[in-house]
């Protein structure tokens with residue numbers, strides 16, 4: 001049959017490709033099943049005006065195959081077909097869950113008797129059309145089912161869109177809650193950090209006095225072993241206190257750090273050797289270093305202490321043994337990338353410590369970095385290990401994250417800033433304090449506002465054989481220097497009420513350029529804010545460490 005063509009072909013819209021495709025998607029399928037191709041052709045001709053997609057099948061089996069491929073709005077089914085007749089085909093169609101409610105219209109030339117018709121309805125027909133077919137009636141019957149199908153599809157699409165919207169809302173809400181919680185957690189950590197930092201700072205000054213005097217006392221009673229033991233026991237107690245204070249300062253990001261370029265390959269393999277000796281045979285330890293891992297800029301002693309703490313946590317989580325893995329690889333944090341770490345964009349190295357242990361509950365995971373949060377029995381954990389690592393990572397310009405699930409092991413990821421600078425020679429180990437050779441010719445100017453701390457420093461320096469001049473503040477220290485007194489080393493506190501040790505040192509070195517400077521501090525803030533480099537002796541210090549620092553400076 002010829003059809004009138006439109007006079008002019010309309011120009012295609014710009015998205016000509018997308019539009020008809022979407023339209024085609026919305027077209028309903030009509031399945032025409034008849035073994036006689038002429039009948040199929042005639043039916044297709046009648047229905048083509050509906051503008052829907054017509055699919056032809058030459059047998060019952062073929063129809064079933066088509067039904068597996070897609071959904072149809074309606075099936076026109078010839079009753080008399082060889083092999084599978086229309087009724088049998090309809091029964092099979094009804095048996096499948098997906099096509100159970102598919103409208104079927106039977107087409108028949110001969111079966112006009114009632115018995116045949118009721119067999120058709122039993123087989124699931126929704127309508128009967130007798131040949132010869134009236135095109136208008138057939139078209140309008142099919143159109144009703146097509147309309148119904150389209151409405152149902154529309155409802156389905158809408159409810160799917162609604163479901164998607166609800167899911168999206170839920171996702172946004174969950175994300176918002178997560179961010180809120182993270183913020184709350186960060187604020188809490190900040191507040192606790194300030195509190196602990198303040199306490200720890202005061203403790204440090206007092207401990208410097210206690211430890212210093214105990215050291216002096218121990219030496220003064222060296223002929224009485226009993227008294228030496230007592231002094232030693234007291235010293236031990238004070239040192240544990242100092243260790244606790246150090247951890248608190250570490251958490252509040254105020255421990256004096258001495259960052260340098262650190263090669264991770266060497267550090268991690270030394271660490272692994274140490275751990276193999278200490279953790280026992282039931283824990284397998286492996287180190288995986290990605291190729292070309294960069295150097296990091298951190299305090300190596302603190303990094304070792306962090307890794308040791310993580311390894312001990314892992315050991316505690318694997319009482320039956322397991323595997324501990326240390327890994328390092330380079331990481332780039334991009335400006336608007338999706339990094340789990342809260343750090344400025346730049347080049348970093350990620351060190352991860354993972355275990356196959358018990359993992360953490362949700363609550364533990366949320367609170368693990370809080371100081372004093374521990375799930376271990378009294379006396380077995382202070383709950384400061386991870387807090388210290390958190391403070392250390394943040395203070396070093398990096399970050400730390402934990403991934404863990406109960407029963408699934410734990411992975412702690414430490415992100416540290418990369419550096420391109422070369423490695424410095426390692427420092428000499430501390431030696432037992434005794435009068436230093438040549439010390440008598442050296443003059444040390446000790447500046448410290450806390451009289452008790454100054455007292456113990458001066459006594460210790462004198463015991464080491466140095467000539468000591470003392471000053472309670474920066475102003476009097478400068479007066480001494482302006483008088484023209486010779487000074488080899490300025491040993492000064494960093495933070496003093498009348499001015500910073502850093503400014504004092506600058507002025508002092510202007511007056512006397514050959515003079516060396518050794519800073520001491522229990523608080524790293526001023527030191528780091530001033531962007532200073534130089535020698536720093538963290539408080540509280542042992543006499544051996546003071547002796548060592550001076551020997552190094554005086555070279």
Ligand SMILES: Nc1ncnc2c1ncn2[C@@H]1O[C@H](COP(=O)(O)OP(=O)(O)OP(=O)(O)O)[C@@H](O)[C@H]1O
Pocket residue numbers: 309313314317355357358359360364368369373374375376380381382383384385386387409410
């Ligand atoms: N690798 C791990 N696997 C499972 N749980 C862990 C792991 N590391 C830490 N935890 C959990 O986090 C808590 C806090 O750890 P953190 O290291 O801060 O303190 P601690 O180990 O309990 O005590 P401390 O380290 O001060 O001796 C632990 O008590 C433990 O419940």
Ligand SMILES: [Mg+2]
Pocket residue numbers: 309312313381384385386
């Ligand atoms: Mg721990």
